[in-house]
Amino acid sequence: MIFSILSGVARILNFLSDKLANLANLISKPSKSSNYPLLPQNDPEISQRQALLNKSRQLYQYNYTYIDSLPMVEKVPTSERFSLSWGLLVGKVVVKVLLNDRANPAAFIDKEKSKAKQLEFSKKLLEASMAKSDTALVELLSNLPAILEDDPIDVAGSNIQEYNELFWIIPLPTISQSLFSNTEFARLRVAGFNPLMIQRVTSLDARFPVTEAQFQSVLADDSLAAAGAEGRLYLADYAELEALTGGTFPKGKQKYINAPLALFAVPKGKKSLTPIAIQLGQDPNTHPIFVSQHGDEPNWLIAKTVVQIADANYHQLISHLGRTHLFIEPFAIATNRQLANNHPLYILLKPHFQGTLAINDAAQSGLVSAGGTVDSLLAGTIDTARALSVHGVKTYNFDEAMLPVALKKRGVDDPKLLPEYPYRDDALLVWEAIATWVKNYLSVYYENDNDVARDSELQAWVKEITANDGGRVTSFGQNGQIRTLSYLVDAVTLLIFTSSAQHAAVNFPQGDLMDYAPAVPLAGYTPAPTSTTGATIDNFWSMIPAIDQAKSQLTMTYILGSVYYTTLGDYGNAYFTDDRIEQPLRDFQDNLKAIESTIKSRNEQRNVDYSYLRPSRIPQSINI
Numbered sequence: 001m002i003f004s005i006l007s008g009v010a011r012i013l014n015f016l017s018d019k020l021a022n023l024a025n026l027i028s029k030p031s032k033s034s035n036y037p038l039l040p041q042n043d044p045e046i047s048q049r050q051a052l053l054n055k056s057r058q059l060y061q062y063n064y065t066y067i068d069s070l071p072m073v074e075k076v077p078t079s080e081r082f083s084l085s086w087g088l089l090v091g092k093v094v095v096k097v098l099l100n101d102r103a104n105p106a107a108f109i110d111k112e113k114s115k116a117k118q119l120e121f122s123k124k125l126l127e128a129s130m131a132k133s134d135t136a137l138v139e140l141l142s143n144l145p146a147i148l149e150d151d152p153i154d155v156a157g158s159n160i161q162e163y164n165e166l167f168w169i170i171p172l173p174t175i176s177q178s179l180f181s182n183t184e185f186a187r188l189r190v191a192g193f194n195p196l197m198i199q200r201v202t203s204l205d206a207r208f209p210v211t212e213a214q215f216q217s218v219l220a221d222d223s224l225a226a227a228g229a230e231g232r233l234y235l236a237d238y239a240e241l242e243a244l245t246g247g248t249f250p251k252g253k254q255k256y257i258n259a260p261l262a263l264f265a266v267p268k269g270k271k272s273l274t275p276i277a278i279q280l281g282q283d284p285n286t287h288p289i290f291v292s293q294h295g296d297e298p299n300w301l302i303a304k305t306v307v308q309i310a311d312a313n314y315h316q317l318i319s320h321l322g323r324t325h326l327f328i329e330p331f332a333i334a335t336n337r338q339l340a341n342n343h344p345l346y347i348l349l350k351p352h353f354q355g356t357l358a359i360n361d362a363a364q365s366g367l368v369s370a371g372g373t374v375d376s377l378l379a380g381t382i383d384t385a386r387a388l389s390v391h392g393v394k395t396y397n398f399d400e401a402m403l404p405v406a407l408k409k410r411g412v413d414d415p416k417l418l419p420e421y422p423y424r425d426d427a428l429l430v431w432e433a434i435a436t437w438v439k440n441y442l443s444v445y446y447e448n449d450n451d452v453a454r455d456s457e458l459q460a461w462v463k464e465i466t467a468n469d470g471g472r473v474t475s476f477g478q479n480g481q482i483r484t485l486s487y488l489v490d491a492v493t494l495l496i497f498t499s500s501a502q503h504a505a506v507n508f509p510q511g512d513l514m515d516y517a518p519a520v521p522l523a524g525y526t527p528a529p530t531s532t533t534g535a536t537i538d539n540f541w542s543m544i545p546a547i548d549q550a551k552s553q554l555t556m557t558y559i560l561g562s563v564y565y566t567t568l569g570d571y572g573n574a575y576f577t578d579d580r581i582e583q584p585l586r587d588f589q590d591n592l593k594a595i596e597s598t599i600k601s602r603n604e605q606r607n608v609d610y611s612y613l614r615p616s617r618i619p620q621s622i623n624i
Helices: 002-027 046-059 084-103 111-130 134-142 144-148 160-164 174-178 182-191 212-218 224-229 239-243 298-338 344-353 356-367 373-377 382-394 403-409 422-445 449-454 456-466 485-511 537-543 547-560 579-605
Strands: 233-237 261-265 274-279 289-291
Touching: 046 298, 084 111, 084 134, 084 144, 084 547, 111 134, 160 174, 160 547, 174 182, 182 274, 182 298, 182 422, 212 224, 212 274, 212 289, 224 233, 239 298, 239 382, 274 298, 289 298, 298 344, 298 356, 298 382, 298 456, 298 485, 298 537, 344 422, 344 485, 356 373, 373 382, 373 547, 403 422, 422 485, 422 579, 449 456, 449 485, 485 547
Parallel strands: none
Antiparallel strands: 233 261, 261 274, 274 289
16 A cells, blocks of 8 residues: 555656646746846946846855865855755655665564655655645755664675665666676776776886786786787776775774775777776785686675775765865856856856755755765765865866866777777767857857957956855966957866766766665775785675665665756757857757767667766756
């Protein structure tokens, strides 16, 4: 009975969320009289424009204490809060998580308590949706930690079946079928949740003294020197994780995190990476080198697991939180403070910042706060984890973050050297489509570089973004200005790409990769080994999170990785009031459809689908 009731609720919520999304698009249509796009130098009502900007500056104030010294909005303005249609999408996913718990027949689940929570949440969710009350819905969702909290589970987790039995309504991730696979371990570097770490190297430095004999024990007909010289040698270096100190929250049990080095190579005549060796820390005097073995050999399996723990923490704190969410925040604030709402750039960017200030505020006050989910599940103390995210933002050079530049800097831009790199190949398609759209759009309003230089609001925008009492993005702009249309196009392309495709690439793998703790543990619970021999499979099960932590990891990552709100290129009917934008927008949407087809065709040739960058699965903004 409970399943039919909750399934019915989910169907109703699905219908309501679709209708409310359509209503939101209708309401958000800009008025032609007030929002017809004009550069400030062409606007006859400049005084009114300035008056509205002054009001906006009062609403969007900076705060530098929520996450150390990073700029965040002091208080999320009412217009930036979560929408009802967004909340219903989140609610639907939460209902599925609760259904998944209820379906679990394990003795450690309190069935009556679980049933009561599901019914109460579903009832309140339905009431909020029927009343069209975003306030009630946001209040309900703000209590999610309490709603999803379970009684302690005293099950260590000693075999794969115990972890698989956490999945009932939520599908068991396909990675569970290749848990011990070396092929899958290598594939995750180019198509996983953090496909941003590998860099091409010609040789190894003293920190990682892999020998020719060790290399040839894996690839007998090859050599380390030849692989380096021919562009077939790749390194994943997690040195930045040395800044983390292992935490003990929530149960006082010590957690462990390492800063490993992992070496991969493309064998002669092949297309895919293969793992060669792993060192579990930066100092070879204290960390021996593990050479690749059969996938389930216990010593090698544990070494791979240490890398997975490192990759997951780097992903969550730097690649995801730091270099998408927190990176975009100051641009969203400054756009509202310095660009009038009829400025062409404001009109273009606003949909790509939808929900970002609200989700970041929710993160800093809950998810990444002391005692929050990150504190509970990730490996480091909350103070060192937050500091690492700040470091990730401050060391992220704006100009070097542009996708073609970033790929070239890591030496992974040449498909002849690294043929199989789904993230790179699909991301470049989306990047080029966005770049073309941005260029065509901005060229309607800026005829030349002089128009860019004369745009007083644009120059004030740059000045604020780079200022110490503003956005603190010191690597942005051209000596404190934007002087050329080409730089403006590149900069806006990066902002839209980061808010849409880049966030999709690092966020949505949470829902079908990172929700499976044996494959992607968020922390280690035993120290990394100091010997390359002597381990058993029991040592692996002892290292990864116990069942209660694995269940919490499933809940968090599945929710974060399952909410698709808005779609790249869909700005709603008649969002743009300038008829000159109709054709460039249509071209952009047609390009995205072509990319969708291209990626589907590519997936037919790939051993495993890579669908995170299909345009139909890329939201417009960072809103989850």
